[in-house]
Amino acid sequence: MTIPPERWLLDTNVWVFGLRRDKAFPACAQLLDRVGSFSVVIPLQVLKELNLALTEDEMRNFYSVINQCSEFIELSWQPAAIELVKFYEERGCRKGDAVIAAHAEALGIGFLVSENRQFLQTLKGLPVEIVTAGEAQIRLATTLS
Amino acid sequence: MQSIDDLANVITELEPSEQQALLDKVAQLNFKKGLHELAEKFRARLAREGLLNAPSEQVWAELHRIRQQIAEHDYPA
Numbered sequence: 001m002t003i004p005p006e007r008w009l010l011d012t013n014v015w016v017f018g019l020r021r022d023k024a025f026p027a028c029a030q031l032l033d034r035v036g037s038f039s040v041v042i043p044l045q046v047l048k049e050l051n052l053a054l055t056e057d058e059m060r061n062f063y064s065v066i067n068q069c070s071e072f073i074e075l076s077w078q079p080a081a082i083e084l085v086k087f088y089e090e091r092g093c094r095k096g097d098a099v100i101a102a103h104a105e106a107l108g109i110g111f112l113v114s115e116n117r118q119f120l121q122t123l124k125g126l127p128v129e130i131v132t133a134g135e136a137q138i139r140l141a142t143t144l145s
Numbered sequence: 146m147q148s149i150d151d152l153a154n155v156i157t158e159l160e161p162s163e164q165q166a167l168l169d170k171v172a173q174l175n176f177k178k179g180l181h182e183l184a185e186k187f188r189a190r191l192a193r194e195g196l197l198n199a200p201s202e203q204v205w206a207e208l209h210r211i212r213q214q215i216a217e218h219d220y221p222a
Contacts, residue, residue, distance in 0.1 A: 013208055017201075019184045020191065024201040032180055036173030045215060052211045058187055065179030069172055085220055095220060096212030 006038040006143060007074075009104045011114035012049040014133055025115055027133035034140060039072045043103035044079055045096070076107055092122040104128045111136075 010031070018028035051059055066073050084102035085095070093101055097119045104112045105127055112130045114120065123130045131139070147155070156164060191197040 012212070013205075016204065016208060019180070019187045020197070020204070021184060021188060022201065022204070029184070033177055035180075036169070036176055045212075045219075048215045049208070049211050052215075053208070054187065055190065058183060058190070061179075061183045061186065065176060065183060068179065069176045071172060073176075079219065082220060094213070096209075096216035099216050099220065 006111065006140075007041055007109055008038050008136070009041050009043065009100070009107070009109045009112045010046075011100060011112065011116060011119070012046045012053070013115045014113050015046070015050060016053050017115065018133075025133065027137055028115065031113065031133040031136055031140075034137070036069070036072050038140060038143075039074070041074045041076055041107050041109055042066070043076045043100070043107065045099045045103060047075065047077075076103070078106070080106060088123075088126075091126060093119065097122070101126070101128050111139075 013025075014028045014031065017025040018032040021029050050062065054062060066075065080099050080102035084105055085098045088098035088101040089095055097116065100112070100114075100119075101123060104110075110127070110129055112123075112128050113133055113136045114130055115132055120130055120132070156167065159167065188197055191199075
């Protein structure tokens with residue numbers, strides 16, 4: 001397998017709106033369809049959130065799909081360091097969002113995809129770049145061209 | 146429809162880089178197919194529960210609630 005160079009963290013809302021095929025966020029489903037042309041890391045906080053948003057059976061399906069694609073999808077079971085969570089909280093992130101940003105930084109991910117507007121605004125100028133699914137698609141098109 | 150043996154013969158005629166590109170594409174399509182099946186199952190369940198056409202604000206509220214609940218549990222103040 002040729003491992004895609006870009007390694008992105010997709011926030012829970014991208015997974016949920018993508019799986020819902022939500023008409024308000026069509027770029028989420030479109031981006032999920034492109035996974036494989038970029039690598040994805042799913043951190044513990046996102047896994048826990050998906051575990052509450054999906055049923056046990058749906059979650060089993062999710063892991064089954066993910067486990068077949070370990071070349072370009074990585075699950076991370078490491079908790080985020082509390083110091084990093086505090087760092088992002090002190091910069092205006094709500095605690096849950098701070099956990100996601102902390103995961104991204106600890107995992108060496110520079111690119112986080114989310115539709116969370118507050119998150120998008122608070123992370124400006126910090127080590128983790130955050131973009132919407134639509135912006136991620138544009139980046140993907142540029143990278144692959 | 147070609148048999149598996151025929152397909153394998155075609156594939157072995159490819160250059161190694163083309164074989165790798167083909168395997169990559171198959172993995173990507175398998176993921177896409179699996180995710181589409183999961184999405185259909187998820188949507189069917191939401192429809193049964195009357196939640197499929199819930200406004201985005203309602204979905205956001207639930208996502209925020211879940212996020213804060215987990216974070217407060219894992220990182221108590």
